[in-house]
Amino acid sequence: MKNTDQTNAFSRLQQEMTDFAKERDWDQFHNPKNLVMALTGEVGELNELFQWLTPEQAENFPADKQEALAHELADIQLYLLRLAEKCHIDLEAACDRKIALNKAKYPVEKCFGKSLKYNEL
Structure with a gap:
């Protein structure tokens, strides 16, 4: 069952990413291979935020690192949406x-x- 709000959010974000890349002439670099590599790099950055935390610390992620966490999650989501668009998924x-x-x-x-x-x- 389609969630219209979610579909609109995905479509809106994909369009914003498309526009962002075109304005900078970066679309030439946004092929599936490069997007997978960029996505992997962002997942690595997310991993660094959790790397030395205990399970308890991870469950109660440090407040002073919440914004960094939000940025990494957003980077991952945006690259994933761009990759899906490029792969027609x-x-x-x-x-x-x-x-x-x-x-x-x-x-x-x-x-x-x-x-x-x-x-x-």
């Missing part, structure tokens, strides 16, 4: 399909309270 529809697939692979009655992979249930 409807990200919302892909997420809906993946959630349905995961529900089938991990039925509640088999996996409740377990961290096993679907083929080990």
Whole structure:
């Protein structure tokens, strides 16, 4: 089921990223390979924020680093949306399909309270 607000948010952000890249003549660099590499770099930066935290510290992320966390999450989301657009993937529809697939692979009655992979249930 399509969430119109989410679809509009994805579309709006994708259009803003397209416009941003075109205004700077960066579209030439935004091919899927380069976008995956940029996305990986941003995930690495997110990883650095959590790298030496205990699980408890990660659950209560330091207030003085919240803005840095928000920036890294936004960078990841924006690169992901740009990559999806360049690869002609409807990200919302892909997420809906993946959630349905995961529900089938991990039925509640088999996996409740377990961290096993679907083929080990």
